[in-house]
Amino acid sequence: xxxxxxxxxxxxxxxxxxxxxxxxxxxxxxxxxxxxxxxxxxxxxxxxxxxxxxxxxxxxxxxxxxxxxxxxxxxxxxxxxxxxxxxxxxxxxxxxxxxxxxxxxxxxxxxxxxxxxxxxxxxxxxxxxxxxxxxxxxxxxxxxxxxxxxxxxxxxxxxxxxxxxxxxxxxxxxxxxxxxxxxxxxxxxxxxxxxxxxxxxxxxxxxxxxxxxxxxxxxxxxxxxxxxxxxxxxxxxxxxxxxxxxxxxxxxxxxxxxxxxxxxxxxxxxxxxxxxxxxxxxxxxxxxxxxxxxxxxxxxxxxxxxxxxxxxxxxxxxxxxxxxxxxxxxxxxxxxxxxxxxxxxxxxxxxxxxxxxxxxxxxxxxxxxxx
Amino acid sequence: xxxxxxxxxxxxxxxxxxxxxxxxxxxxxxxxxxxxxxxxxxxxxxxxxxxxxxxxxxxxxxxxxxxxxxxxxxxxxxxxxxxxxxxxxxxxxxxxxxxxxxxxxxxxxxxxxxxxxxxxxxxxxxxxxxxxxxxxxxxxxxxxxxxxxxxxxxxxxxxxxxxxxxxxxxxxxxxxxxxxxxxxxxxxxxxxxxxxxxxxxxxxxxxxxxxxxxxxxxxxxxxxxxxxxxxxxxxxxxxxxxxxxxxxxxxxxxxxxxxxxxxxxxxxxxxxxxxxxxxxxxxxxxxxxxxxxxxxxxxxxxxxxxxxxxxxxxxxxxxxxxxxxxxxxxxxxxxxxxxxxxxxxxxxx
Numbered sequence: 209x210x211x212x213x214x215x216x217x218x219x220x221x222x223x224x225x226x227x228x229x230x231x232x233x234x235x236x237x238x239x240x241x242x243x244x245x246x247x248x249x250x251x252x253x254x255x256x257x258x259x260x261x262x263x264x265x266x267x268x269x270x271x272x273x274x275x276x277x278x279x280x281x282x283x284x285x286x287x288x289x290x291x292x293x294x295x296x297x298x299x300x301x302x303x304x305x306x307x308x309x310x311x312x313x314x315x316x317x318x319x320x321x322x323x324x325x326x327x328x329x330x331x332x333x334x335x336x337x338x339x340x341x342x343x344x345x346x347x348x349x350x351x352x353x354x355x356x357x358x359x360x361x362x363x364x365x366x367x368x369x370x371x372x373x374x375x376x377x378x379x380x381x382x383x384x385x386x387x388x389x390x391x392x393x394x395x396x397x398x399x400x401x402x403x404x405x406x407x408x409x410x411x412x413x414x415x416x417x418x419x420x421x422x423x424x425x426x427x428x429x430x431x432x433x434x435x436x437x438x439x440x441x442x443x444x445x446x447x448x449x450x451x452x453x454x455x456x457x458x459x460x461x462x463x464x465x466x467x468x469x470x471x472x473x474x475x476x477x478x479x480x481x482x483x484x485x486x487x488x489x490x491x492x493x494x495x496x497x498x499x500x501x502x503x504x505x506x507x508x509x510x511x512x513x514x515x516x517x518x519x520x521x522x523x524x525x526x527x528x529x530x531x532x533x534x535x536x537x538x539x540x541x542x543x544x545x546x547x548x549x550x551x552x553x554x555x556x557x558x559x560x561x562x563x564x565x566x567x568x569x570x571x572x573x574x575x576x577x578x579x
Numbered sequence: 580x581x582x583x584x585x586x587x588x589x590x591x592x593x594x595x596x597x598x599x600x601x602x603x604x605x606x607x608x609x610x611x612x613x614x615x616x617x618x619x620x621x622x623x624x625x626x627x628x629x630x631x632x633x634x635x636x637x638x639x640x641x642x643x644x645x646x647x648x649x650x651x652x653x654x655x656x657x658x659x660x661x662x663x664x665x666x667x668x669x670x671x672x673x674x675x676x677x678x679x680x681x682x683x684x685x686x687x688x689x690x691x692x693x694x695x696x697x698x699x700x701x702x703x704x705x706x707x708x709x710x711x712x713x714x715x716x717x718x719x720x721x722x723x724x725x726x727x728x729x730x731x732x733x734x735x736x737x738x739x740x741x742x743x744x745x746x747x748x749x750x751x752x753x754x755x756x757x758x759x760x761x762x763x764x765x766x767x768x769x770x771x772x773x774x775x776x777x778x779x780x781x782x783x784x785x786x787x788x789x790x791x792x793x794x795x796x797x798x799x800x801x802x803x804x805x806x807x808x809x810x811x812x813x814x815x816x817x818x819x820x821x822x823x824x825x826x827x828x829x830x831x832x833x834x835x836x837x838x839x840x841x842x843x844x845x846x847x848x849x850x851x852x853x854x855x856x857x858x859x860x861x862x863x864x865x866x867x868x869x870x871x872x873x874x875x876x877x878x879x880x881x882x883x884x885x886x887x888x889x890x891x892x893x894x895x896x897x898x899x900x901x902x903x904x905x906x907x908x909x910x911x912x913x914x915x916x917x918x919x920x921x922x923x924x925x926x927x928x
Contacts, residue, residue, distance in 0.1 A: 346847035502692035563927035
């Protein structure tokens, strides 16, 4: 009741002011009915956002600067978010901590970096043999995914919004051809995360290196193989100068979803329209990032092929063994943690139905489509 | 400088924003809830972003403007905004088909990437002739090929078949020997039940299930190669747009992007369980025979080439679109396609 009365009063006030202020501003016709201008007060809010990424991955970085720009446009410049690159004010993998502690109000990152804190968070980004971008988005927004991930993040005092996707990633660059599963044994490969855990079960010696170190290690032979993202980002790191063997698919990241994390108190302190601005800007950023990756990867793959790169599928026995090992890795985690088991079961159920549907019209059409 | 120093204090400052009320004419009826719903999502988001001051009211097709009269209505300013599909207006300009989809055209990934690369600029220049600014307004994904009373085992089974299929798909089917019928949605089921038609296409499992076709024509074919990722659009009257405060223009742009994404997500969420329910009821879900696909492809390309040779404006956008299809098919053919080939069947049983 109090709220209703309060709203009423404010509205009456707005109406009166509108009438006085708008005497000469009749804008009817094509422009529709215009009753303004009303007088309204909105605070100036300035946020800092820590990203896990740098300008070197410019689609990812452009995604967050674009989001910040949109939020500013939607609030007439009153809600401004300043993004900082990974390492500038917070280490790239320290984004969740920084948002949780309120060091920054928001962050752009990938949840699977924090699976050490809660393994369930991996499902927000990608799991081996998981959902494709469209399937992932359907699950997040309309299949209960958002609630599951949101409740995992609630423990960290953090709100979560999907805000981008790289699309399916490539399998990576190999100094020698991989003709069968056995060629993987003893190979030194840069591959972090769950993909790395699966690869190590297949006999790979898994290495984790920073982006700046990968090229040199691959060139010198300290590494035999490295995965990164896809044609557009990989080309910039120059791996194709070391080897022409470029394998696919990156079954450990059939979709990699990027997250916008927001500190709970900072969010609650926002006026509702600013909260709405953040939510819509994140959805828009989610949609446009995937389209940009698909566009840039299309162009980059052509350039790489022109330079003699040979994209090749992983051999079947490697794929089969990866699928089996991935299942084991996930089942073991589920056995150790009930929360993980619940997540895995919900995710698998969604995947089964989703994959079944996509085998029909989408997949058959894509397969037929002449290149 | 002055404005900035005014903004500095964290105390609230005073701003004026007009109340704006728009009408949106949709081409679609409420029964296509996922497609029609995008207009309501847009309206809800725009209102939320402007503290309720920019109000858009959506009207289903036929309420204030006929379903296929939306472009006219927006062009003339009868309504400020519309939600529709460009391929309804190919009589005005055949190139408007590329706003939506053409047979054997782009899928959702390719279409969205095309808009980023060159497509949006090309489409904007087409719509400028209609006094319209276009924004993305959703996508259904690849549609299904439709419901057939009898199985289709080869191209020759299509000869003389009476099928409800409008638009370019109908033109191609006609060339393949099909007797093409155009029926309004409410008339399809009785015609299919009585055998007045042998087959019909509609959308995909979720929408099709509601019309009940599976009860009378249990053979469900895919893919709907005539609509491999049809894009819907919001059309906005240029003067109405120009009169908006820039904050409202940004609200509309961002909200359209969100509504567009949301439609695909909803279809991708609703179609899988609908397909399962249909399978549980004994529906036969089968790919079109290879010779039918091949003939349909060749016929479609021939028809579009014919159009391109007659119309340089069509040719310009057609070439760009098809070049993009080839280039993206190469990229999507590697990691996306190979992953899907391997994983979808193994993990869907």
